[in-house]
Amino acid sequence: MRLTEGVEWAAHCAVVLSKLPPGAYLPATRLAEYHEVPPAYLAKTLSVLARAGVVESVPGRSGGFRLARRAEDVTLLDIVLAVEGNDLAFRCAEIRRRGPAPFIGGKGSPACLIASAMWRAEAAWREELASITVAEIADRVDRERLTPAARERAAEWRAAAATWPSR
């Protein structure tokens, strides 16, 4: 079981986008440059984030991406499910209904106990990811991880890279 690298990219992009002032956007190529990731692959990641309603975009030369809602309202789970899809990792093929001593039960039967346990674990995973927002991560990165100089460089870079489609 492995998550794609797009999850890491998407989460970092969301953090950068959360720092934009209202009305500002960042072009996909600049987001790729900021994270030194392949622009073509990042463009795909950004488009799945857009389809999932996590980011929104304005096309064209002065266009770009921004968060589709407040960073306080975007959880890490929103981002992971946007990139990985919403399907459960464990799929139950109901093999308990096969063979010489099958479980016999119609629709509405209680789930297989193995599947139930697998899904409880996934619920715990999702709950944990849903408990942290992009706003919290962005705030803690600034306070706990970046030096004042790095914070300043990031702010300067954003100011230079931002586009203002409606101006």
Place this chain on the structure above:
Amino acid sequence: MRLTEGVEWAAHCAVVLSKLPPGAYLPATRLAEYHEVPPAYLAKTLSVLARAGVVESVPGRSGGFRLARRAEDVTLLDIVLAVEGNDLAFRCAEIRRRGPAPFIGGKGSPACLIASAMWRAEAAWREELASITVAEIADRVDRERLTPAARERAAEWRAAAATWPSR
């Protein structure tokens, strides 16, 4: 993100093996028959379970598989990690260290906050899977899911299919 179907097979096989009396084994082909799964693929799943120390086997015509330890000591997590591997699903490529405003920190630096959150979620997933054993599942399947007739058919099937290598 998707778990392989081998996880479901392995968990069901472990439940069946937990019902064997001491000294008894089940051939891989009979386990495949019991679950109506492809014998060649199931053989691979059983061999990864053996490598992980979840099951053990005796080769040959009168050989087969049994749990390598008490069913009370085999958790669903043991089975999932045996089949899927022990690697974390989220791999951090430290992209925070790239670009115009990188995180600067040597070895021993605190982890990226995105990675930390992803790994907390995985820890929650693992904790949930580690909280249930094959013994509990097997016991609850018998009490809550199978009819008395199905339980009896299962016991008869096991008695007929079991091998006793040391007799």
